Amino acid sequence: MCYGDIKVLRNVTFQVNPGEKIGIIGRSGAGKSSIIQAIFRMADLSGDILIDDININSVAIAELRNSLAIIPQNPTVFKGTLRNNLDIYNLKPDEVLWSALNSVSFLQIYNFLFLYYKFGLCTLI
Numbered sequence: 001m002c003y004g005d006i007k008v009l010r011n012v013t014f015q016v017n018p019g020e021k022i023g024i025i026g027r028s029g030a031g032k033s034s035i036i037q038a039i040f041r042m043a044d045l046s047g048d049i050l051i052d053d054i055n056i057n058s059v060a061i062a063e064l065r066n067s068l069a070i071i072p073q074n075p076t077v078f079k080g081t082l083r084n085n086l087d088i089y090n091l092k093p094d095e096v097l098w099s100a101l102n103s104v105s106f107l108q109i110y111n112f113l114f115l116y117y118k119f120g121l122c123t124l125i
């Protein structure tokens with residue numbers, strides 16, 4: 001993979017099995033973010049990345065990126081509503097978002113509780 005003329009991630013090969021959750025660790029500059037950039041096709045890539053035996057270069061970029069999810073090192077919250085942050089394209093019904101919030105014990109965050117019950121998923125954050 002390259003940033004302009006600078007080559008990074010040389011000879012990296014790994015396999016993730018279906019259903020596996022993996023974490024990528026390494027010192028600063030090791031290439032963790034670059035792996036993510038490669039998978040999302042945000043940088044030039046000279047090798048091949050296959051997902052379910054499909055080369056990611058053969059998939060439309062929007063389809064590829066919509067099919068992937070990551071948990072980055074630093075959490076980011078965008079200005080807007082809770083719903084915007086959870087479901088930017090407004091595709092999921094409220095129940096699914098409530099369920100996701102429940103699964104991370106969101107409702108136990110005391111300071112949010114009042115606003116949340118008053119404004120629900122329209123709570124501004």
Ligand SMILES: Nc1ncnc2c1ncn2[C@@H]1O[C@H](COP(=O)(O)OP(=O)(O)OP(=O)(O)O)[C@@H](O)[C@H]1O
Pocket residue numbers: 003006008026027028029030031032033034035
């Ligand atoms: N935009 C860029 N242009 C040029 N080189 C870059 C760029 N981004 C990263 N690099 C280089 O690519 C290599 C891998 O960096 P990367 O950011 O992937 O590491 P990282 O493991 O995510 O580090 P950190 O823990 O600091 O986030 C490093 O040598 C870095 O200097």
Ligand SMILES: [Mg+2]
Pocket residue numbers: 032033034
């Ligand atoms: Mg990084």
